[in-house]
Amino acid sequence: MCSRHAATKACAAHRIPMGKLEETVLELVKIHIENILDMKKSWILSMKYHFKNWI
Incomplete structure (x- = not known):
């Protein structure tokens, strides 16, 4: 039951x-993990x- 009620x-x-x-x-946690992995890849x-341009 909701807390307001x-x-x-x-x-x-x-x-x-x-x-x-x-x-x-669980589905939202999976989506969140996928987003974190995508951010890491990016x-x-x-x-x-960045480092290629320094060399």
Whole structure:
């Protein structure tokens, strides 16, 4: 149950199934890791380009 409903009853009671929540969080973590790896690849390429121009 959402915290707002539990505290104030200001909205209708609603729930997110734990399995769906876990699937969603896992998918977002995977996407985040992919983005970090892409950033690392970009950084490595930019460093290669930067140092290539120094030599």
